[in-house]
Amino acid sequence: MSHETPGQDRPLTTALAEAAATAGYAPSVHNTQPWRWLVLPDALELRIVRDRQLTATDPEGRLLAISCGAALHHARLALAAEGWTAVVERLPDPAQPDLLARLIGLNRSGADTDAMRMVQCMQVRHTDRRPVSDEPVPTAAIGEISRAVAAEGASLQILDSDQVMELAAAASHAGTVEAEDPQLREELQYWTSRAGGTGLPPEVLPEQQPQTTVPGRDFGRAGTLPIGPGHDKAAVYGLLNGDEDEPDSWLRAGEALSALWLTATRLGVSVVPLSGVVEVPGTRQTLRRLLSGLGFPYLVVRLGIADPAHAGPPHTPRLPIEQVVDTSAVRDQRS
Numbered sequence: 001m002s003h004e005t006p007g008q009d010r011p012l013t014t015a016l017a018e019a020a021a022t023a024g025y026a027p028s029v030h031n032t033q034p035w036r037w038l039v040l041p042d043a044l045e046l047r048i049v050r051d052r053q054l055t056a057t058d059p060e061g062r063l064l065a066i067s068c069g070a071a072l073h074h075a076r077l078a079l080a081a082e083g084w085t086a087v088v089e090r091l092p093d094p095a096q097p098d099l100l101a102r103l104i105g106l107n108r109s110g111a112d113t114d115a116m117r118m119v120q121c122m123q124v125r126h127t128d129r130r131p132v133s134d135e136p137v138p139t140a141a142i143g144e145i146s147r148a149v150a151a152e153g154a155s156l157q158i159l160d161s162d163q164v165m166e167l168a169a170a171a172s173h174a175g176t177v178e179a180e181d182p183q184l185r186e187e188l189q190y191w192t193s194r195a196g197g198t199g200l201p202p203e204v205l206p207e208q209q210p211q212t213t214v215p216g217r218d219f220g221r222a223g224t225l226p227i228g229p230g231h232d233k234a235a236v237y238g239l240l241n242g243d244e245d246e247p248d249s250w251l252r253a254g255e256a257l258s259a260l261w262l263t264a265t266r267l268g269v270s271v272v273p274l275s276g277v278v279e280v281p282g283t284r285q286t287l288r289r290l291l292s293g294l295g296f297p298y299l300v301v302r303l304g305i306a307d308p309a310h311a312g313p314p315h316t317p318r319l320p321i322e323q324v325v326d327t328s329a330v331r332d333q334r335s
């Protein structure tokens with residue numbers, strides 16, 4: 001659906017800068033926000049910030065690229081909501097592997113009302129690590145979420161109960177492996193004790209490990225998020241996967257994760273990513289087996305209906321916009 005909006009007469013560079021700023025709402029592993037946007041007169045570039053890569057936990061940059069892909073999808077939607085269509089070039093220059101994407105060919109169209117709705121969802125979407133309620137996730141919602149993933153070129157495999165048991169064992173093993181590795185512990189400690197707009201503050205971390213079928217990440221420290229006695233028996237686990245295990249497909253997986261999570265938010269479904277099982281090579285192999293070797297695992301997600309009776313965690317902080325959006329190349333052109 002499309003229609004005219006008051007934003008239609010604003011210059012392109014303003015729309016690009018605003019889309020990049022809106023992309024800051026995107027989820028990222030440990031809230032690292034490992035991206036930087038460059039606004040050009042007729043294009044928007046997305047680059048990796050290597051300083052915020054989890055070099056011990058994510059040496060290949062899989063979760064980094066997934067995080068950046070989520071931001072890319074947010075930016076695409078923000079532009080569509082403002083009435084701009086764009087062509088996306090992914091990894092456009094082999095000589096610059098940190099240049100992940102370039103949005104070019106920007107043209108005016110009617111503002112996309114579906115995209116406008118998704119932009120609203122960006123502002124409320126968040127990670128709620130409490131156990132989910134006993135209310136089942138509607139089958140229709142799972143179907144809609146899976147279609148949103150497929151539209152971005154990835155797949156969501158919903159795990160059956162035997163597979164959930166295998167996942168639970170793998171997640172427990174991954175947690176033990178990670179807890180025994182001093183470098184991983186140090187990295188986690190760093191990102192759970194940050195100030196200044198990145199990392200995970202105590203308010204979003206459980207005050208005790210929740211009762212879940214599949215263990216969530218052990219953050220190595222107790223937070224202050226109250227956890228009720230519930231057990232998330234009604235949770236559904238999905239495995240985001242695709243055909244390749246390369247930076248281009250990780251970027252697309254991130255776009256699919258954003259589509260998954262925003263669609264879930266619109267439908268009242270809570271999402272928690274579980275990446276420990278992907279970080280540890282042995283448990284990543286277990287996930288490959290769950291896919292019958294027919295795809296590569298990118299991320300596990302827990303889907304459920306959040307406890308409506310108690311307030312969830314607050315929003316996790318974000319970096320100031322000036323630190324993630326570079327408008328120096330167009331400073332004179334913006335209104």
Ligand SMILES: Cc1cc2nc3c(=O)[nH]c(=O)nc-3n(C[C@H](O)[C@H](O)[C@H](O)COP(=O)(O)O)c2cc1C
Nearest residue numbers: 027028029030031066126127217273274275276316
């Ligand atoms: C690639 C990726 C991996 C993540 N892995 C985990 C995880 O293993 N456990 C967890 O509790 N949250 C995980 N998250 C959620 C992030 O911690 C969360 O998105 C970030 O802190 C920002 O908070 P928000 O989602 O509330 O905006 C992951 C997010 C992404 C994008």
